[in-house]
Amino acid sequence: MKKLINHPQNVPAEFLAGLALAHADILKVCLDPVYVVRVDAPVPGKTGIVSGGGSGHEPMHVGYVGKGMLDAACPGQVFTSPTPDQIEAATRAVNGGAGVLHIVKNYTGDIMNFEMAAELCQERGIEVRAVVINDDVAVEDSLYTAGRRGVGVTVFAEKLCGAAAQRGYDLARVEALCRKVNGNGRSMGMALTSCTVPAAGKPTFELGEDEMEMGIGIHGEPGRERMPLLPAAELTARMAATILADLPFRGGDEVIAMVNGMGGTPLMELYLVYGELERILRGLRIRVARRLVGNYITSLEMAGCSITLLKADDEMRALWDDPVLTPGLQWGI
Amino acid sequence: MAVGKPEVLKWLEVLQQVYAENRQWLTELDSAIGDADHGINMDRGFTAVKAELAAHPPSEIRSVFQSVATALIRHVGGAAGPLYGTFFLRAAAACPRKTEIEAADVVALFQAGIKGIEQRGKAVGGDKTMLDALLPALDAMRKGLENGCSLAAILDAGAVAAHAGMLATVAMQAHKGRASYMGARSIGHQDPGATSSYLLLKAAADTWRS
Numbered sequence: 001m002k003k004l005i006n007h008p009q010n011v012p013a014e015f016l017a018g019l020a021l022a023h024a025d026i027l028k029v030c031l032d033p034v035y036v037v038r039v040d041a042p043v044p045g046k047t048g049i050v051s052g053g054g055s056g057h058e059p060m061h062v063g064y065v066g067k068g069m070l071d072a073a074c075p076g077q078v079f080t081s082p083t084p085d086q087i088e089a090a091t092r093a094v095n096g097g098a099g100v101l102h103i104v105k106n107y108t109g110d111i112m113n114f115e116m117a118a119e120l121c122q123e124r125g126i127e128v129r130a131v132v133i134n135d136d137v138a139v140e141d142s143l144y145t146a147g148r149r150g151v152g153v154t155v156f157a158e159k160l161c162g163a164a165a166q167r168g169y170d171l172a173r174v175e176a177l178c179r180k181v182n183g184n185g186r187s188m189g190m191a192l193t194s195c196t197v198p199a200a201g202k203p204t205f206e207l208g209e210d211e212m213e214m215g216i217g218i219h220g221e222p223g224r225e226r227m228p229l230l231p232a233a234e235l236t237a238r239m240a241a242t243i244l245a246d247l248p249f250r251g252g253d254e255v256i257a258m259v260n261g262m263g264g265t266p267l268m269e270l271y272l273v274y275g276e277l278e279r280i281l282r283g284l285r286i287r288v289a290r291r292l293v294g295n296y297i298t299s300l301e302m303a304g305c306s307i308t309l310l311k312a313d314d315e316m317r318a319l320w321d322d323p324v325l326t327p328g329l330q331w332g333i
Numbered sequence: 334m335a336v337g338k339p340e341v342l343k344w345l346e347v348l349q350q351v352y353a354e355n356r357q358w359l360t361e362l363d364s365a366i367g368d369a370d371h372g373i374n375m376d377r378g379f380t381a382v383k384a385e386l387a388a389h390p391p392s393e394i395r396s397v398f399q400s401v402a403t404a405l406i407r408h409v410g411g412a413a414g415p416l417y418g419t420f421f422l423r424a425a426a427a428c429p430r431k432t433e434i435e436a437a438d439v440v441a442l443f444q445a446g447i448k449g450i451e452q453r454g455k456a457v458g459g460d461k462t463m464l465d466a467l468l469p470a471l472d473a474m475r476k477g478l479e480n481g482c483s484l485a486a487i488l489d490a491g492a493v494a495a496h497a498g499m500l501a502t503v504a505m506q507a508h509k510g511r512a513s514y515m516g517a518r519s520i521g522h523q524d525p526g527a528t529s530s531y532l533l534l535k536a537a538a539d540t541w542r543s
Contacts, residue, residue: 033407054410077377079368080410108510109412112453116406116415145513197369200360204369219368221511222518 001201008198012055012077019062023327026066035081035090036062037072042093047165047174048072051158052088054079056197057218057257059328060155060297066326069162071100073252078197078300079219081109091126099127099171102115103157103178105112105150106134129171131178135187135308136248137246138215138224149217152258152308153185155296158232159329163322177319181310186243189306190223190235191216193264195299214238218262218299218306232269236276239307244284249311251285256320258291258308263298265305270294273305292321335433336486337481337540338394344540345386345401351381362525366512370411371525378409378417394434398425398442412510413526416450416463423449436484440474441539443491454509461507461519463526470495470534488538495531502527522532 007013016036020029029036036050042048051061052074061073071094074082091100100121104114111132118128133150161178170178191213194203197220204220207213212235215223230238249255259274261267274293281288289312297306310316323332352359352375359372371467391397398421404524406418427445429438447467458469473494477487502524507513512524 076410077370077374080370080374081412082415083407083410083414085407107412108454109410109414112412112415113410139514140516145507145516146509146511149514197373199373200364200369204364217511217514219511221368222515224516 004155005160011198029306033086033089035072035074036065036084037093041071041326042096044096046096047098047171048094049162049165051103054281056300057298063328064158064326068166068324069326081113084113084116091121095126101174102130104130104132106132108146129169129175133182135185137186137188137242152187157181160319163319184244184311187308188239188243189216191304193303195220195302233276240280253311254287254289256290256310256312257288259293260306261295262302262304264301264303335435337433341397347536347540349383351536352376352379359375359525365522366519367437374409374411378405381408395428396427419453420446427442440478456509461502461505461524462509463530465502466495466498466527466530469498485542492538495534497525499531
């Protein structure tokens with residue numbers, strides 16, 4: 001294992017110390033229990049937005065704390081969900097009296113820890129609603145699995161709900177928006193290489209030189225199929241086809257699109273994939289109204305990419321353009 | 334025999350060693366079908382339990398279990414934190430306020446803990462989870478109790494059943510947790526949660542036999 005670290009166990013605490021120093025104008029890091037919070041929290045009368053999950057996906061979630069996005073994020077150990085005491089403390093810290101929305105990715109551990117935290121908050125009289133994001137089309141959604149994983153749409157949900165809360169939407173309206181975003185967004189990912197959890201010290205899985213894992217999750221958990229590496233045009237077409245057929249997206253739709261790196265992919269390759277994607281969408285008369293190309297929801301040093309499409313209406317487009325000031329997304333300010 | 338606070342503390346001390354020794358094995362099992370953190374998380378959790386019990390020695394058996402639950406919930410994360418945390422929380426609630434607990438009490442608190450895991454995780458037997466070790470173990474322990482067996486024999490029966498249940502997860506397809514995302518590819522791998530649950534029962538059987 002080659003990583004820029006001191007000791008594997010200390011990675012989360014030490015990277016958060018750096019984050020706090022680098023972005024002291026935007027956020028602060030609280031310890032024991034650990035959470036990252038907007039400098040000006042709680043904002044009186046504003047619906048609070050809290051998310052969280054394992055570390056190793058940066059900039060998600062801690063890099064999305066700031067004005068116009070998350071009020072707080074709870075980072076767990078690498079690829080391990082945060083604990084209820086962290087989530088409860090963060091929720092209390094951001095509650096401006098208008099209640100708090102939890103944006104939770106659909107993983108068994110995340111769901112259970114957020115549920116336990118919500119119970120603790122409700123005992124303290126804080127109104128909490130939770131929306132579970134489950135946009136990964138690579139996973140069969142059935143009674144016989146844990147359901148679809150929460151991936152790229154989480155970034156869109158945090159941006160749009162954060163903007164809505166900043167505009168003054170109450171908890172019920174922010175929750176409804178979050179459900180609408182989740183319902184209209186779909187993602188799929190693929191990996192060229194594995195990733196190494198610092199405390200594990202070796203790659204989570206092995207991929208041959210000429211292989212790729214189609215439908216990879218963001219924790220190195222295997223996808224739906226291991227197959228020979230395809231040219232970018234073909235693999236983009238394959239991922240796009242699976243995503244487009246699922247909602248389904250239709251000619252005339254407007255979308256917010258994301259081509260996301262997994263942490264180890266050069267931007268050059270991500271723009272190449274984006275070019276292929278927009279060409280495919282234009283051919284189907286689907287207009288890309290807004291887009292992100294870069295590393296937004298990563299899997300340590302994994303190489304590969306994911307594609308997320310969100311069918312966007314006027315409300316979502318307007319909220320997308322609202323100002324945002326976080327380490328990971330900044331515009332309009 | 335009966336189990337007093339020293340025996341309960343001994344069990345937890347052994348568990349800390351067991352999860353430290355098996356950290357790599359559990360993590361390797363989790364690499365195959367999950368996210369490669371189970372051994373790391375269990376080791377961290379029970380190390381925190383040890384520290385918590387040393388820093389704040391509980392006065393009675395029930396409060397030992399409460400401290401364990403809090404430490405696990407705060408330090409494990411993932412799915413294992415809430416699940417094992419709930420196990421000890423429910424065990425604490427089911428634990429009578431006595432200085433020594435009898436075989437029937439021990440079975441009752443395992444039963445309460447395992448029911449708690451069922452409720453929290455919403456899994457059933459055959460889903461390739463911790464429950465595939467715990468539910469057969471509970472059955473075996475209840476039978477042992479009904480047949481008037483000694484606590485040592487009851488716990489041995491539980492550990493043997495948990496071991497068989499753990500091995501049976503190899504042939505199962507996962508329906509819960511991250512392994513379920515693999516579909517049929519989860520078949521052929523032993524479930525790491527069932528494995529850590531077997532280790533939990535095995536340690537109790539080994540510790541409380543005399």
